[in-house]
Amino acid sequence: MTIVEPELRLSAQCALLGAIHPAIRLVKIKREGATIRMTIVAAxxxxxxxxxxxxxxxxxxxxxxxxxxxxxxxxxxxxxLPKENILAEGWVYQRLEHSIR
Structure with a gap:
């Protein structure tokens, strides 16, 4: 298993401070060569x-x-939300949802 590098995850977490709207459910980030892909799932x-x-x-x-x-x-x-390895897929934010409780 290849995990998303810690430097990229930390960069994303720092950049997202104060930028998460309440409708955002999930943010993940991943680098593929020279392309960084930021995926946001919103309600x-x-x-x-x-x-x-x-x-x-x-x-x-x-x-x-x-x-x-x-x-x-x-x-x-x-x-x-997808059932996947959060380190390999680069999850940096997940909102608490009622179904989790």
Whole structure:
């Protein structure tokens, strides 16, 4: 199993401080060569302010990895979150949901 490098996860967690809208359920980040992929799962469409905050966070992340570009994908879904290895898939944020209790 290959895990997402700790430097990338830490960069994402720092950049996302104060940028998580309440509708965001999950954020994960992964590097594939020179491309960093940031995936956001939200419970509803995000407004301009939330998208802007995520864009600023993405810019801060890629600033830590100047040889890379970043692609941001927002998925709107209320389906169950994936059952996957969180270290290998680069999970950096998961909201507490009632189904967890």
């Amino acid at each position: 509803e469409d995000l407004g301009n302010d939330a998208i802007d905050a995520l864009s600023v966070a993405a810019t801060e992340i890629v600033a830590d990895f100047p040889m890379c570009q970043i692609e941001k994908q927002v998925i709107v879904s209320t389906d169950a």
